Amino acid sequence: MTASAGTGVFVLSLLSVPLTYLFNLLFHANSGGAVFVAGALILLITASLAHILLKQKPPKDPLFYVFAVFAFMSVVNLIIGLEQDSIIDGFVTFYLKEGEPHLNTAHGHMICYWDGSFHYLMYLLMITAITWGDEYRTIGLYWVGSVLMSLVVYLLGNAVGKYGANLCGGFVINNLCVILPVWASFRIFSQPLTRDAPxxxxxxxxxxxxxxxxxxxxxxxxxxxxxxxxxxxxxxxxxxxxxxxxxxxxxxxxxxxxxxxxxxxxxxxxxxxxxxxxxxxxxxxxxxxxxxxxxxxxxxxxxxxxxxxxxxxxxxxxxxxxxxxxxxxxxxxxxxxxxxxxxxxxxxxxxxxxxxxxxxxxxxxxxxx
Known part of the structure; x- marks a missing residue:
């Protein structure tokens, strides 16, 4: 497998910047039909680009695609954190108001920055290791601990905290997203151990x-x-x-x-x-x-x-x-x-x-x- 696969994931993750801006613009326009068409086109374009970039030697390890999705979402979380600090504007305004108000809390804010920086780096390192066929159990276990702690505290905090009575669709989506990290965890644990000594x-x-x-x-x-x-x-x-x-x-x-x-x-x-x-x-x-x-x-x-x-x-x-x-x-x-x-x-x-x-x-x- 060549390095083009890892480069392709990096390029696709950066597409989240224009896509979030487009979605936010259409949501503010209150045009449901336009949002649906834009969403369908975005999925089609993203899938087409992924197919083109990975066409020659597609990765065989399914974890590659999982981390590719996570990398895309990490950039979205970084955008959320930057907009919360008023460094940028007009990318996720509607989502913060209607999607997940929990992200406006201090803890949600810190999770966005952690996921948009450290987790994003972890995803790229994992993708690079998978691309070149290197051992990734060590860094994978570290990622598992980090992401599971983040999800458990955030989801349970949403459910039992002061926002528990106003749970929305974003909470349900995040619960469904737990499936991927759990599956990835079992996949990482199944990798052979490489630690040895005389x-x-x-x-x-x-x-x-x-x-x-x-x-x-x-x-x-x-x-x-x-x-x-x-x-x-x-x-x-x-x-x-x-x-x-x-x-x-x-x-x-x-x-x-x-x-x-x-x-x-x-x-x-x-x-x-x-x-x-x-x-x-x-x-x-x-x-x-x-x-x-x-x-x-x-x-x-x-x-x-x-x-x-x-x-x-x-x-x-x-x-x-x-x-x-x-x-x-x-x-x-x-x-x-x-x-x-x-x-x-x-x-x-x-x-x-x-x-x-x-x-x-x-x-x-x-x-x-």
């Missing part, structure tokens, strides 16, 4: 105790602290009457009580998802040969990167009511805690990918036995 290196690594691995000692200590922090913030969002919880939500993170419910769902996800991860990861750092550690670390790193980006941004965003923003005197501590909470998982995932010997099973010993 049997001697694995054996030497297994013989080292935790004390002989200072960096892993630091990670164990961090996971213990992060475990307690995750449970604590989960209890805060559940209205724990303890004085410490009440003081924290009042003076440190009042955004946890935002009526949009996104921060509450985010903290509950951390408590229900991250706490089990920390427990099994501590076990994996103590007992050698837990080959599943690297995959879980990548999923967790992607999920925490997206979750913390949205949470930190929304906590400080001007679209968040002033009473729910982080107090000025608490910003330093807020940023320190949340940046550490989001960055250390990235370092641990990097450690698992670049130095996986301790987590690999010694195949040499297995054959001997």
């Amino acid at each position: 049997s001697k290196c694995i054996q030497d690594s297994h013989q080292k105790g935790l004390i002989g691995r200072p960096l892993d000692c630091v990670f164990v200590l961090y996971f213990l602290l992060a475990l307690g922090f995750s449970i604590f913030r989960g209890l805060v969002t559940l209205d724990c009457p303890a004085e410490l919880c009440q003081q924290y939500v009042q003076f440190q993170e009042p955004y946890l009580k935002d009526p949009t419910a996104y921060p509450k769902i985010q903290m509950l996800m951390y408590m229900l998802y991250c706490v089990p991860f920390y427990i099994v990861t501590i076990y994996a750092l103590l007992v050698p040969g837990c080959s599943w550690t690297s995959d879980l670390a990548l999923l967790h790193a992607g999920a925490l990167a997206q979750g913390q980006f949205s949470h930190i941004g929304a906590s400080l965003h001007t679209r968040t009511p002033f009473s729910y923003r982080v107090p000025e005197e608490a910003k330093t501590m807020f940023l320190f805690l949340n940046l550490v909470y989001g960055l250390v998982p990235q370092l641990f995932a990097y450690r698992c990918v670049t130095n996986p010997e301790f987590f690999l099973k010694n195949k040499g010993n297995q054959k001997t036995e």
